[in-house]
Amino acid sequence: MIEAKHIEKSFFLTKAKEGRFASLRTLFSRERREVKAVHDISFSIDRGEFVGYIGPNGAGKSTTIKMLAGILHPSQGEIRIGGYSPQRERIQVASQIGVVFGQRTQLWWDLPVRDSFEILQAMYKIDDKAYRRSMEAYQELLDLHEFLDTPVRKLSLGQRMRADLAAALLHDPPVLFLDEPTIGLDVVAKTRIRAFLKEVNQTQKKTILLTTHDMDDIEQLCNRIIVINHGKKMMDTSLANLRHQIGLPSLVRIEFRQPPEKLYELEGIERMELSENVLSIYFDKGKISSPRILAEAAGWGEPLDIQMKEPGIEEIIRLIYR
Numbered sequence: 001m002i003e004a005k006h007i008e009k010s011f012f013l014t015k016a017k018e019g020r021f022a023s024l025r026t027l028f029s030r031e032r033r034e035v036k037a038v039h040d041i042s043f044s045i046d047r048g049e050f051v052g053y054i055g056p057n058g059a060g061k062s063t064t065i066k067m068l069a070g071i072l073h074p075s076q077g078e079i080r081i082g083g084y085s086p087q088r089e090r091i092q093v094a095s096q097i098g099v100v101f102g103q104r105t106q107l108w109w110d111l112p113v114r115d116s117f118e119i120l121q122a123m124y125k126i127d128d129k130a131y132r133r134s135m136e137a138y139q140e141l142l143d144l145h146e147f148l149d150t151p152v153r154k155l156s157l158g159q160r161m162r163a164d165l166a167a168a169l170l171h172d173p174p175v176l177f178l179d180e181p182t183i184g185l186d187v188v189a190k191t192r193i194r195a196f197l198k199e200v201n202q203t204q205k206k207t208i209l210l211t212t213h214d215m216d217d218i219e220q221l222c223n224r225i226i227v228i229n230h231g232k233k234m235m236d237t238s239l240a241n242l243r244h245q246i247g248l249p250s251l252v253r254i255e256f257r258q259p260p261e262k263l264y265e266l267e268g269i270e271r272m273e274l275s276e277n278v279l280s281i282y283f284d285k286g287k288i289s290s291p292r293i294l295a296e297a298a299g300w301g302e303p304l305d306i307q308m309k310e311p312g313i314e315e316i317i318r319l320i321y322r
């Protein structure tokens with residue numbers, strides 16, 4: 001569905017001058033320096049995948065999305081969306097994609113939301129029946145009726161994001177590009193947006209590429225993550241695989257009625273910490289399974305409560321960027 005082959009993007013910036021009248025001399029300077037925002041990135045995303053595209057600030061995430069959406073031209077490489085080139089077949093690609101930039105709205109600032117939708121209907125040549133169908137579906141899923149007649153500039157950030165998502169999906173594109181769709185939202189608004197994205201991915205099989213700095217977005221939504229840094233692809237794998245590759249220990253916490261008399265040793269257990277009645281066991285899933293630990297722990301005392309915890313994505317990402 002989405003195909004990127006060896007894509008690159010360089011920006012050329014004027015070299016800043018130093019000393020007297022630096023800004024004026026920079027303005028008239030012809031000396032340029034190259035910034036490689038994206039450097040030889042390739043990936044292929046199948047229909048219905050939900051992929052997290054993550055990296056630190058300035059890694060090249062937005063630049064990639066802009067190239068996929070046809071907003072920027074790659075300096076090198078080939079892109080195909082549903083078989084079409086965003087650079088050469090813009091109209092066909094426009095029907096294949098919906099784009100949401102969390103930092104910016106694609107709606108008309110002074111117009112009521114409904115009017116923006118009607119302009120989009122005309123722009124995308126959506127027939128009335130299909131338009132009504134989309135509106136009905138999204139009004140319900142995103143509670144649009146609360147603010148359909150409100151000018152966009154008066155919407156809260158959460159409402160604006162819901163309106164932007166509906167706008168991106170009005171023409172029923174199979175692919176969604178989302179650049180930080182939960183940025184600045186409170187927990188309730190984030191939960192709502194995530195539930196909506198999960199729904200359209202699962203029921204409508206939309207292919208979604210998401211950039212975010214919010215690790216909860218990744219954990220709750222994405223089955224695959226592509227990690228980039230300094231414009232280069234560092235990793236492309238499932239979350240489970242990533243956890244495994246990084247080798248962070250899994251954790252099981254057992255609360256006992258009485259603290260165990262001693263800490264027993266077992267192959268695969270990396271360390272144990274006892275705090276009052278609660279024993280935290282850090283272990284390597286590749287060497288010992290959690291049921292085996294629980295079976296052993298039953299002999300160390302009377303367990304009252306058990307909690308399992310996988311290493312958090314935030315911890316994992318910190319290790320990759322290091």
Ligand SMILES: Nc1ncnc2c1ncn2[C@@H]1O[C@H](COP(=O)(O)OP(=O)(O)OP(=O)(O)O)[C@@H](O)[C@H]1O
Pocket residue numbers: 011012013035036037055056057058059060061062063064
């Ligand atoms: N229009 C532009 N002109 C010059 N340089 C640019 C332009 N757009 C992006 N860059 C540079 O390209 C690099 C990648 O930027 P990009 O916005 O793609 O990063 P990002 O991963 O989306 O970062 P963030 O998480 O901060 O949004 C940065 O060094 C940035 O300064």
